[in-house]
Ligand code: GUN
């Protein structure tokens with residue numbers, strides 16, 4: 001049945017543009033149909049009656065009463081940190097030393113890496129996330145393990161080996177030369193292998209020498225369509241450290257810019273403390289920000305200024321940043337994004353300038369917005385005809401409280417907001433990758449559908 005052209009009937013939502021710039025950013029069909037071809041791609045989407053008239057003999061999977069939307073895209077996450085999510089008490093730099101580095105050491109063991117990769121991919125599926133931009137560790141084994149696991153599901157995943165040659169324990173350090181050679185071999189093995197894509201991944205400026213950042217720039221010149229993935233301006237102590245390590249730079253972003261690391265397909269996690277000229281520079285170079293609210297709150301990093309990113313036209317996608325982030329779930333991540341915009345009002349001079357994050361923008365950031373941040377909008381993130389049919393079926397009545405509260409909603413935007421505040425993995429009924437229903441440990445991906 002998976003290999004026939006199939007129609008999925010549900011309330012269908014997807015985005016066609018950014019709510020910040022368009023009056024009609026989304027299409028919503030309360031009784032809608034998504035048609036997926038035998039190639040796993042979107043053939044049609046629209047009102048059920050109209051679409052089904054064109055496909056009189058099609059097999060229909062009935063998800064009436066459920067919301068069907070493009071699979072969520074996590075624009076920044078660390079798979080090796082799955083086992084250290086929810087570690088108490090430290091902010092960024094101490095948290096890295098106390099928890100992260102010892103954890104990441106284990107991934108030179110391929111068998112170990114494979115077992116964590118499997119758990120990680122299962123969590124993505126259970127949470128309706130079908131694409132992610134993922135940090136490995138310094139060990140190439142970690143990247144092989146992850147891509148091998150993703151390929152068992154044919155997932156569109158972007159990942160890379162960490163480049164890190166200073167300011168971390170010896171057991172995790174590479175060198176400029178070895179990081180170049182290892183990254184290049186992984187690019188040749190994995191980039192565009194099936195749906196896999198590679199990201200050149202210097203951890204962040206403090207853990208790379210100028211020589212290593214130059215090697216990262218060289219890789220991007222030699223392989224112009226790979227990604228660049230790192231961290232930027234997350235924490236105030238981190239920013240001061242970068243200034244002391246690169247005294248001639250004019251700021252944190254300038255360090256990366258000076259090695260040619262900013263362009264389309266460059267993704268910077270966080271950007272919590274960016275200056276105006278840095279927002280402007282990101283817009284000019286085409287680099288994107290991964291906005292990671294649960295992480296920024298968990299590590300006490302600060303309150304990202306999403307409105308400023310909009311003002312400057314910087315591409316933004318939503319990210320979980322697990323294991324500093326506290327949930328794999330996009331709904332929970334949007335929940336904290338909303339609260340962050342509320343909290344910003346307490347810290348700005350003029351609270352009337354801060355607008356609470358609208359549900360419609362939050363869902364955009366987790367789907368089409370993230371796809372654009374990753375330059376993948378012609379593959380995933382919306383139901384544009386020809387896109388790969390990665391989608392999620394959400395039960396808006398998954399819990400007693402959701403069901404009770406939903407009775408008092410009227411518009412789809414009301415429903416989406418309630419879902420983002422009260423929903424979690426229990427609301428993710430099914431996840432489809434290229435039109436194929438996913439299972440976790442042999443069960444349907446809706447945890448609570450067992
Ligand atoms: N900056 C450098 N490495 C990391 C990491 O692993 N997590 C987060 N949140 N920030 C970082």
Ligand code: ZN
Nearest residue numbers: 078231269321
């Ligand atoms: Zn991170």
